[in-house]
Amino acid sequence: MSSPVVTRFAPSPTGYLHIGGARTALFNWLFARHFGGTFRLRIEDTDRQRSTEDAIEKIFEGMRWLGLDWDGDVVFQFSRAALHAAAARRLIDEGKAYYCYCTPEELTAMREEARAKGLPPRYNGYWRDRDPAEAPPGVSPAVRLKSPREGETVVQDLVQGEVRFSNTELDDMILLRSDGTPTYMLSVVVDDHDMGITHVIRGDDHLTNSARQSQLYMALGWEIPAFAHIPLIHGPDGAKLSKRHGALGVDAYRDLGYLPEAMRNYLLRLGWSHGDDEIISTAQAIEWFGVESIGRSPARFDFAKLDNLNGHYLREADNHRLTGLVAAELVKDLGHALSDDVIRRIEVCMDGLKSRAKTLVQLVDSSKFLAAQRPLALDPKAEKMLAAGAPGRDRLAALRGAIADLDSFSAPQIEGAARGLAEATGDKLGDYAQPLRAALSGSTVSPPIFEVAEALGRDEALGRIADVLGR
Numbered sequence: 309m310s311s312p313v314v315t316r317f318a319p320s321p322t323g324y325l326h327i328g329g330a331r332t333a334l335f336n337w338l339f340a341r342h343f344g345g346t347f348r349l350r351i352e353d354t355d356r357q358r359s360t361e362d363a364i365e366k367i368f369e370g371m372r373w374l375g376l377d378w379d380g381d382v383v384f385q386f387s388r389a390a391l392h393a394a395a396a397r398r399l400i401d402e403g404k405a406y407y408c409y410c411t412p413e414e415l416t417a418m419r420e421e422a423r424a425k426g427l428p429p430r431y432n433g434y435w436r437d438r439d440p441a442e443a444p445p446g447v448s449p450a451v452r453l454k455s456p457r458e459g460e461t462v463v464q465d466l467v468q469g470e471v472r473f474s475n476t477e478l479d480d481m482i483l484l485r486s487d488g489t490p491t492y493m494l495s496v497v498v499d500d501h502d503m504g505i506t507h508v509i510r511g512d513d514h515l516t517n518s519a520r521q522s523q524l525y526m527a528l529g530w531e532i533p534a535f536a537h538i539p540l541i542h543g544p545d546g547a548k549l550s551k552r553h554g555a556l557g558v559d560a561y562r563d564l565g566y567l568p569e570a571m572r573n574y575l576l577r578l579g580w581s582h583g584d585d586e587i588i589s590t591a592q593a594i595e596w597f598g599v600e601s602i603g604r605s606p607a608r609f610d611f612a613k614l615d616n617l618n619g620h621y622l623r624e625a626d627n628h629r630l631t632g633l634v635a636a637e638l639v640k641d642l643g644h645a646l647s648d649d650v651i652r653r654i655e656v657c658m659d660g661l662k663s664r665a666k667t668l669v670q671l672v673d674s675s676k677f678l679a680a681q682r683p684l685a686l687d688p689k690a691e692k693m694l695a696a697g698a699p700g701r702d703r704l705a706a707l708r709g710a711i712a713d714l715d716s717f718s719a720p721q722i723e724g725a726a727r728g729l730a731e732a733t734g735d736k737l738g739d740y741a742q743p744l745r746a747a748l749s750g751s752t753v754s755p756p757i758f759e760v761a762e763a764l765g766r767d768e769a770l771g772r773i774a775d776v777l778g779r
């Protein structure tokens with residue numbers, strides 16, 4: 309690449325950072341990092357009614373959580389409105405834009421007339437060549453671009469190829485509204501130019517905008533950036549993405565228990581591929597990413613795939629880090645701090661815990677028994693196994709006798725004791741392990757139970773058993 313790559317993510321802060329936006333941000337970030345370029349963040353806050361501080365904060369939070377660091381200061385588009393207006397005035401001075409004095413009523417009439425003739429509703433260029441001296445009094449004009457009337461505007465898209473628009477389809481767009489505020493079309497072009505953006509990677513709902521923006525670049529005499537339009541994300545049924553099918557904010561994915569690295573991998577695969585590779589680390593993604601491997605058809609969102617990827621990244625994740633994440637959730641859940649001993653237990657059992665979880669929520673859930681205070685609540689299956697008269701209860705009592713005075717309360721010793729009993733009675737190891745599991749975890753599923761017993765320690769483990777047998 310000849311000039312250094314500069315990309316940007318330019319969200320409008322009118323709601324949460326949704327999954328499509330996050331993918332756009334990721335692609336721009338990867339592209340910049342791949343080329344050792346620059347990735348900028350621009351908040352398009354020109355819609356003063358709909359832009360909120362809360363949404364801006366959510367965007368920052370979401371980007372930080374996803375690990376998409378941006379370079380330089382955040383650009384707030386609204387703060388640059390004077391520069392946008394100046395560009396429009398330059399075009400007026402150069403005869404490339406003009407004042408349009410049409411009233412809203414006239415514009416409505418114009419659209420209706422076009423519709424009646426079966427034409428798309430477009431501005432008919434009424435003030436394009438008219439003498440401003442004819443301007444009606446008391447009407448503040450909008451500024452429109454004198455766009456080419458004949459020929460075609462061609463967008464050379466890095467994903468979609470060459471996309472042609474007949475200029476008769478593109479009317480003279482408004483650059484400044486009659487109240488003097490710049491339109492999105494003008495602001496984006498001026499900002500992208502001033503920020504030195506070389507590549508605009510965004511959703512393909514912006515494709516027509518790119519044709520209009522190209523006309524504006526040409527009028528301003530500026531170089532047009534390269535465009536790459538990514539197909540939108542669809543639901544698993546191929547229809548537009550709905551909330552139920554994943555059209556959620558990035559914060560919702562965090563709350564559902566997905567790890568940022570799993571999200572990055574998943575979002576990457578939503579529309580980009582590298583052979584049949586499914587698991588692609590971020591480092592690998594930076595090395596491999598390019599717009600030429602972005603697919604041309606809409607990607608389908610699939611929670612099952614995301615869950616599988618997340619399970620993979622959970623297993624890969626460092627136990628100490630996971631323990632911190634789990635502990636933070638447990639504190640919220642239990643409403644009190646965790647003792648160092650409880651945190652140690654969780655970390656010791658983490659291999660067993662994470663191998664069974666697909667999400668952090670499941671991991672937290674399956675860790676709860678380690679933090680629970682005695683006496684434990686038993687789930688119905690555990691209850692049944694340890695009920696009065698049940699064989700599991702007698703076996704638990706026998707096992708208690710065999711482990712109470714072990715020299716070292718370690719997993720191999722505890723398991724050895726259970727094995728010894730099973731051999732002596734002709735039962736299976738599980739006949740002793742399951743009642744122990746029920747007593748120590750309150751349920752019939754847990755990480756390897758002898759390890760759990762060791763992690764709980766002699767006093768806590770025997771205490772939990774005594775609680776059950778004392779009932």
Ligand code: GLU
Nearest residue numbers: 318319320352496510514
């Ligand atoms: N602010 C626009 C949006 O949220 C994106 C503009 C752009 O990427 O050019 O859709």
